[in-house]
Structure formats: structure tokens, C-alpha cells
Amino acid sequence: MTEMIRSLGEVAERYDAVFCDLWGCLHNGKVPFAAAVAALRAFRAEGKAVLLLTNSPRPKSSVVEQLARIGVPRDCWDEIVSSGDAAQYGLLSGAVGQRVHHIGAEKDESFFTDLPVDGPVLEISRVPLAEAEGVVCTGLRDDLTETPEDYRAALLMMKARDLVMLCANPDLIVDLGERRLYCAGALAQAYEAMGGEVLYYGKPHPPIYDLARRKLAAMTGQEEARILAIGDGVNTDVQGGMAEGIDTxxxxxxxxxxxxxxxxxxxxxxxxxxxxxxxxxTTTYAIPFLA
Known part of the structure; x- marks a missing residue:
């Protein structure tokens, strides 16, 4: 049965590290949540590790820049692992071929330029959809005005050519302040509904957790840490934690x-x-807001 709590501090002694979601937990895309910042600072003050685990399609460096831009203090986290980080390993392993078509916004360009130094090496060419061996989806090109329906023709063309989609962000929606926007996961869901094949790398799928565990072990020297996954997405944070055997x-x-x-x-x-x-x-605990 779910235990209702009012603060992270109530259960902090049971864990060595947290995998904490960003949007909806630490910030709303515009400003950080003061109580969440304080909670993570207090957790770290006890010598525990805070790893931010996000389904952002952009690599860590871009996430760091975004957090700084909206005012999230650097002293409330230790490490960041993004869906983009995990998806880059898939791309560079040839999961969708070398000639790929990109569906996404200009703000996602770092996915193709800021590549991991310790990852596989594969030359990737970005090409029009008609020439592609596969598709990389980081999101909608303009998530302020578009919906998945705007991509129906492109998705049908992809299905006709049996192209595999690499989804760099499994989230369906995100709240930007008071506004709800579609994410790459919504396009991936629409493509699967047509019978298309999608490869996922973010929560709740194993690749992002595998990468996060490696980063945590490298940071702490602990191979077997007691981890608590924190998030507001039942189909991402909670489902992923359940699948990984992590309390949520x-x-x-x-x-x-x-x-x-x-x-x-x-x-x-x-x-x-x-x-x-x-x-x-099922979730181990529930809390109104991270505090």
C-alpha cells in the first residue's frame, strides 16, 4: 500500500541516492520549485547522491544550461542523465542506420553535435525523409503550435517505407508553466498505432537506467546503492522504477x-x-509536491 508522506526527509535515511525527475518535480520549465530545491539540498547534505534523471531529448550539457537559465541552483544535484544521452548511444550504435531523418526543433540540435566522448563512433548523415534509413524523433518542430496530427502524412510515409523511429523522449506531454505541450513520445505513440516500430531510450525503458546506474557507481564508488526514483509520471517514473526494482x-x-x-x-x-x-x-510513496 502506498505510504503518503509530506517530505523527502521522512524517508531519506532509507536511501543512498535518488533518481529525480525534472519537469513537474524540480521545475515547471520556467522557474524552480523552492521546496524541491531545499529537499534535494538537504538530502545531499547527509552525504547522499542526487542524480537528475530526465526524459529530455537533449544531452546533459544542454540540460545543465537550461537548469542554470531558469535558476535551478547547482548545489542541489550531483549528476544528470538524460534520455538524449542514452539515445545518442543507440544512434551511434547504428540502431536506425547511418542516414537518418530528424523530426524535432532547432533547440534539439545538440543531440547531433554534442556527442559522448566515450560512446561508439559512427558517421551519421541527416537526410530528407525519402532518403532515410531511419528516423530520429526528439520532439515536434514547434511544440507551441503543433500537435501529433500535423505529422500524420510523415508518419504514414515512414510506415510505408518500414522505417524504425528512435524516440529520444518517451514523454507524451509536459507542462510549460500553465501550458501543456506534446513531446516526442506522442509522435512515437501515433506511429506505433499505425504499426510502426519505435525504439525508446528514456524512462521507463532500461537504457536510461543502465546509464544512470553506471554514472552513479562511478560517482560514489558504490555498485549496489539504495535508490529512490522520484517523479510525477506514472507511465515513466513509476513504471520505470517498478521494472528496475527501485522504490518510487x-x-x-x-x-x-x-x-x-x-x-x-x-x-x-x-x-x-x-x-x-x-x-x-504501485508506488512505494506519494507526496503532493517534492519537499
Whole structure:
């Protein structure tokens, strides 16, 4: 049964490290959440490790820049692993060929330019869809105005050519302040509905957790750390933690807040239990907001 808590500090002594989600937990895309920053700082002050685990399609360097730009303090985290980091390893391993077509925004260019120094080496060419061996999707080209329906023709062409899509961000949606936007996962879902093949590298899929565990071990020297996964995505953070055998802390006040009553700060435990059961999910703990 899910244990409802009010602060990370209530359970901190049980863990050596946290894998903490970003959007909806630490910030809203515009500003950091002060209580979440304080909670992670306090966790680190006890000599524990904070690894930010994000489904951003961009590599770590770009995530660091974004966090600094919106004011997330550097002293509340130790390491970052992104879906983009894990997906780059897949791309450079030839998962979708060498001639690839990119679906995504200009802001995602670092996925192709800021490559891992310790990764595989493969020359990648970006080509028009008609010439592609595979497709890399980092998101919509303009997520402020577009929806997955705008890509129906491109997805049909991909399916006709049996192209595999590498999805660099499995998230379906994200909240930018008060505005809800579509992510790469929404296009991947639409492509799978057509019968297309998609390769995923972010939460809840194993590649990002494998990379995160390696980074954590290198950082702490511990091969077997007690890890708590924190996030507001039941199909990403919670499902991924369950699959990895990691305890989870579900932030109810994130993208699913409306499901648990009128006051996000006071989620209805019965509504939460019913909602999780309907999705065949379990979470170790739940908290209104990370604090």
C-alpha cells in the first residue's frame, strides 16, 4: 500500500541516492520549485547522491544550461542523465542506420553535435525523409503550435517505407508553466498505432537506467546503492522504477494532479489508490509536491 508522506526527509535515511525527475518535480520549465530545491539540498547534505534523471531529448550539457537559465541552483544535484544521452548511444550504435531523418526543433540540435566522448563512433548523415534509413524523433518542430496530427502524412510515409523511429523522449506531454505541450513520445505513440516500430531510450525503458546506474557507481564508488526514483509520471517514473526494482516516490501534484481531488496540496488517498489500481501500478510513496 502506498505510504503518503509530506517530505523527502521522512524517508531519506532509507536511501543512498535518488533518481529525480525534472519537469513537474524540480521545475515547471520556467522557474524552480523552492521546496524541491531545499529537499534535494538537504538530502545531499547527509552525504547522499542526487542524480537528475530526465526524459529530455537533449544531452546533459544542454540540460545543465537550461537548469542554470531558469535558476535551478547547482548545489542541489550531483549528476544528470538524460534520455538524449542514452539515445545518442543507440544512434551511434547504428540502431536506425547511418542516414537518418530528424523530426524535432532547432533547440534539439545538440543531440547531433554534442556527442559522448566515450560512446561508439559512427558517421551519421541527416537526410530528407525519402532518403532515410531511419528516423530520429526528439520532439515536434514547434511544440507551441503543433500537435501529433500535423505529422500524420510523415508518419504514414515512414510506415510505408518500414522505417524504425528512435524516440529520444518517451514523454507524451509536459507542462510549460500553465501550458501543456506534446513531446516526442506522442509522435512515437501515433506511429506505433499505425504499426510502426519505435525504439525508446528514456524512462521507463532500461537504457536510461543502465546509464544512470553506471554514472552513479562511478560517482560514489558504490555498485549496489539504495535508490529512490522520484517523479510525477506514472507511465515513466513509476513504471520505470517498478521494472528496475527501485522504490518510487510519486509526486501527485504534477501532470496528473487533477485526478486526485480539487486541492493538489491535499490529494485524496482513495482516489490515488483507485487511479493506480486501474493502471496496474504501485508506488512505494506519494507526496503532493517534492519537499
Amino acid at each position: 516516490l510519486f509526486v501527485t501534484g504534477g501532470i496528473a494532479a487533477a485526478e486526485f481531488g480539487p486541492d493538489p496540496a491535499r490529494p485524496d488517498p482513495a482516489a490515488l489508490a483507485e487511479w493506480l489500481e486501474a493502471r496496474e501500478m
